[in-house]
Amino acid sequence: MLPKAYEPQEVEQKLADKWQKAKLFAAHVDPAKKPFVIVIPPPNITGALHMGHASTNTLQDVLIRAHRMFGENAYWVPGTDHGGIATQNVIEKKLAKEEHKSRHDLGREAFVQTVWDWYNECGNAIFNQFRKMGWSLDLSDIRFTMDEKRAKAVYECFRQWWDKKYIYRGKRLINWCVRCSTALSDIEVEHEQHAGKLWYLRYKGEDGSDGIVIATTRPETIYADAAIAVNPKDERYKNMVGKKVIIPLANRAIPIIADEAVELGFGTGALKITPAHDATDYEVGQRHNLPIMTVINDKGKMINCPEKYLGMDRELCRKETVKDLDAAGLLVKEEKYNNAVSTCYRCHSAIEPFMSEQWFVKMDKLAQPAIEAAESGALQFHPANWKNPFLNWLKNIQDWCISRQIWWGHRIPVWYCRHCSEKGLTFATDQQGREQLTKVSFEDGAQPIVSYEKPEKCPVCGGHDLVQDPDVLDTWFSSALWPISVFGWPEKTPEMDYFYPTSVMVTGYEILYLWVARMVMTGLDFTGKLPFKDVYLNGIVRDKHGQKMSKSKGNVIDPLDMTAKYGTDAVRFSLLMQAVPSKDIPYSEDSITGARNFCNKLYNASRFILMNMEGIQGPLAMPKEVTELADKWILDRFAHAIKTAREGIEKYNLALTANTLYHFLWGDFCDWYVELAKQRFQTQEKEKVMALCVNILYNTLKALHPLIPYITEEIASSLRPYVAAEGGEFLLQQAYPEFDPALCDKEAVRKMEIIQGVTREIRTIRAQFNVPPALKISAVLTAKDEADLAVVKEYEGYIKLMAKVQKLDIGVNLAKPKQTATAVFENIAIYVPLTGLIDFEKEKKRLEKDLAAAKANIASREARLAQENFIKHAPKEQIEKTKNELAAAKVALAQVTASLEDLA
Numbered sequence: 001m002l003p004k005a006y007e008p009q010e011v012e013q014k015l016a017d018k019w020q021k022a023k024l025f026a027a028h029v030d031p032a033k034k035p036f037v038i039v040i041p042p043p044n045i046t047g048a049l050h051m052g053h054a055s056t057n058t059l060q061d062v063l064i065r066a067h068r069m070f071g072e073n074a075y076w077v078p079g080t081d082h083g084g085i086a087t088q089n090v091i092e093k094k095l096a097k098e099e100h101k102s103r104h105d106l107g108r109e110a111f112v113q114t115v116w117d118w119y120n121e122c123g124n125a126i127f128n129q130f131r132k133m134g135w136s137l138d139l140s141d142i143r144f145t146m147d148e149k150r151a152k153a154v155y156e157c158f159r160q161w162w163d164k165k166y167i168y169r170g171k172r173l174i175n176w177c178v179r180c181s182t183a184l185s186d187i188e189v190e191h192e193q194h195a196g197k198l199w200y201l202r203y204k205g206e207d208g209s210d211g212i213v214i215a216t217t218r219p220e221t222i223y224a225d226a227a228i229a230v231n232p233k234d235e236r237y238k239n240m241v242g243k244k245v246i247i248p249l250a251n252r253a254i255p256i257i258a259d260e261a262v263e264l265g266f267g268t269g270a271l272k273i274t275p276a277h278d279a280t281d282y283e284v285g286q287r288h289n290l291p292i293m294t295v296i297n298d299k300g301k302m303i304n305c306p307e308k309y310l311g312m313d314r315e316l317c318r319k320e321t322v323k324d325l326d327a328a329g330l331l332v333k334e335e336k337y338n339n340a341v342s343t344c345y346r347c348h349s350a351i352e353p354f355m356s357e358q359w360f361v362k363m364d365k366l367a368q369p370a371i372e373a374a375e376s377g378a379l380q381f382h383p384a385n386w387k388n389p390f391l392n393w394l395k396n397i398q399d400w401c402i403s404r405q406i407w408w409g410h411r412i413p414v415w416y417c418r419h420c421s422e423k424g425l426t427f428a429t430d431q432q433g434r435e436q437l438t439k440v441s442f443e444d445g446a447q448p449i450v451s452y453e454k455p456e457k458c459p460v461c462g463g464h465d466l467v468q469d470p471d472v473l474d475t476w477f478s479s480a481l482w483p484i485s486v487f488g489w490p491e492k493t494p495e496m497d498y499f500y501p502t503s504v505m506v507t508g509y510e511i512l513y514l515w516v517a518r519m520v521m522t523g524l525d526f527t528g529k530l531p532f533k534d535v536y537l538n539g540i541v542r543d544k545h546g547q548k549m550s551k552s553k554g555n556v557i558d559p560l561d562m563t564a565k566y567g568t569d570a571v572r573f574s575l576l577m578q579a580v581p582s583k584d585i586p587y588s589e590d591s592i593t594g595a596r597n598f599c600n601k602l603y604n605a606s607r608f609i610l611m612n613m614e615g616i617q618g619p620l621a622m623p624k625e626v627t628e629l630a631d632k633w634i635l636d637r638f639a640h641a642i643k644t645a646r647e648g649i650e651k652y653n654l655a656l657t658a659n660t661l662y663h664f665l666w667g668d669f670c671d672w673y674v675e676l677a678k679q680r681f682q683t684q685e686k687e688k689v690m691a692l693c694v695n696i697l698y699n700t701l702k703a704l705h706p707l708i709p710y711i712t713e714e715i716a717s718s719l720r721p722y723v724a725a726e727g728g729e730f731l732l733q734q735a736y737p738e739f740d741p742a743l744c745d746k747e748a749v750r751k752m753e754i755i756q757g758v759t760r761e762i763r764t765i766r767a768q769f770n771v772p773p774a775l776k777i778s779a780v781l782t783a784k785d786e787a788d789l790a791v792v793k794e795y796e797g798y799i800k801l802m803a804k805v806q807k808l809d810i811g812v813n814l815a816k817p818k819q820t821a822t823a824v825f826e827n828i829a830i831y832v833p834l835t836g837l838i839d840f841e842k843e844k845k846r847l848e849k850d851l852a853a854a855k856a857n858i859a860s861r862e863a864r865l866a867q868e869n870f871i872k873h874a875p876k877e878q879i880e881k882t883k884n885e886l887a888a889a890k891v892a893l894a895q896v897t898a899s900l901e902d903l904a
């Protein structure tokens, strides 16, 4: 027997241990079975469980558990990500806080060792939190993006792409984070709206004329200007193109050029062109062969500028420059201006476009097969509306900057001979007094040797003095290889043969380009096969107002706090109920309370059934033949619930699965079937009714198990003696229920619809007139046609029981008694005589009060909506809210008016 109340903490601890001990989540190569494989989006090793993990991983867990129960060889491949910049930042902060040291105090080798030590101690801690969530990962089997096998895969990819000339070294304007002091790829840059300013500056003519006025958001970069550009169609400046103007404060002359890229309407129509510090200007510069001058260095300090500003921070220099321009009479005006500022996705500092030599991957050839796969439908998106953004991104793909100037990550597998590459290598002494290679320039003559390990000697001069490239690879480089590296690629392993391609990739849409697109490209390039045919992109968990959760906003919900408070199943189920395709999830504790109530309902209903099993000898088979309407009906509802639940899983619509099972269990089964069946518990039919109850309940538990594994397992273990369960000890080892068309019964459903419809109308009347719940009433059902009354006549017992009616008169054209509440369901008129049920005077007074309130509500809302000021200036939601309130008040008025008429 189940304990009186469900104690999630105890049950979860007990079952999580049992499952791991039974190796329930392990998967092995088994050619006799169809594999179903998901590789987990590897969490960062510094991570703590957040709502994003909770949502994505719960979806994956449901799919994995369900497909296991479908009889497939389901494998959820676990692993963690080394996390590049993110991890380096965390460990740097930790060092600063605990030891007041920077990474430079430790030096590169010791710092990297510190991160490794940290990883070995706590790098898999997050999996204990994952275990708590009931996620079916085999924790004896964890991979890491920087372990030896994954490192070999990274090297192999680099080597092959180098040989194919996809990987190259290039000098480009790249995104530079001054704070993290590293390059970033385009998609690691975020764009934030900042309230900034637009300054209008005068550049005087070289000939002493007034020259030209330009508008800029970055006056500190004027010292790097290479030209002023105007649109060739701009009449105002036609005569000035080709002339020269003087950069204010710098006294250097630059030409005025014409370029289509200049927007006619922006500012004054004239733009300063600063190729070294702006991506668009860089392109203009390339077209016009302009010199590239850098005035901000990699630390964000000023260089190559008038002496006064040398060494100044870029932001201070901006202020000083504006002040000096104003003093010189060259600042024409300044305006408030909202501009999009590029920021680092890890630290949110402003990105500095920066000229430097970096490693790149040429993407156009890699993108082509991925484009074809998406266009042909071989690669499917769920929801499908992600296909076009995916294609657009691939069709406009830029080369991928893969080098990062940080220490934690896969080191670039390239070496240089100090003798042969001398001119291209720059060394500096670190704080430990060791000489370190700090900069590599192919332009100046560095010669790369691609090798995983340090080559024995230089292939050119035979020298032994070889140094490795100082940069590490973008963390997404190893992530891109994840679906193949987890199975041991480039080795030909049985796992690779059997488990690859995987079945589906489940992840948040915010990393569609950063990650999903790149896995598709690498998978196709190295294996000729898509790494997965389905991409299931889930929505972001937001707060209930639709805001992103963030620590600074204070609206973060911690999933572990919630599981401690409400139980893991409630947290899982609340997320699943809202996992509607293409929608973000507005989430609050209210969502979890609803799910917790469902879990309690399930538990209490199961306890009730178990209590009534006393004296019955199991196992009971599902009855083959049923004659009672309620039995026929519940079997139909059960069959359809299973059908829809399975469809939801197959079509990646888990909200459909969750909601269907919720309504079936709570509504159809508990509220209707068990209530109707109770009266047969004391009859000869008891065994048959109990057989239906336990079997339907047990199969519903199986259907719910992938969603709420703990509570279903706990209840099922108590029910098992009474059902003929096949398979192992755990629900996961049993088969998911199948849709059985033989159980469908349209006629029974139609009859129950009428019974339920009439019952609901009577219940509504009871509520409207405040009839005490226990009080039995009388009612009259009448229609013009005898045929319309056939069902209610046959099943008047159901209606009496469910609507608490003592005396039910059913007949054609019966008269409406006095002081009677009325309702209609289809062709049936329903009369509930109120005499003796309620205190008429009191009820009239209440209704009159309600009537007055409804009228007042209508008047005030109408008045508000008539105000021009309100309609013009109030926020949209408030107007919408007022309109809804007006509509609701009108409905209330109609209802109260009708009730008052009934009392007359």
Ligand SMILES: [Zn+2]
Residues within 6 Å of the ligand: 177, 178, 179, 180, 181, 344, 345, 346, 347, 348, 349
């Ligand atoms: Zn940064």
Ligand SMILES: [Zn+2]
Residues within 6 Å of the ligand: 417, 418, 419, 420, 421, 458, 459, 460, 461, 462, 463
């Ligand atoms: Zn050499």
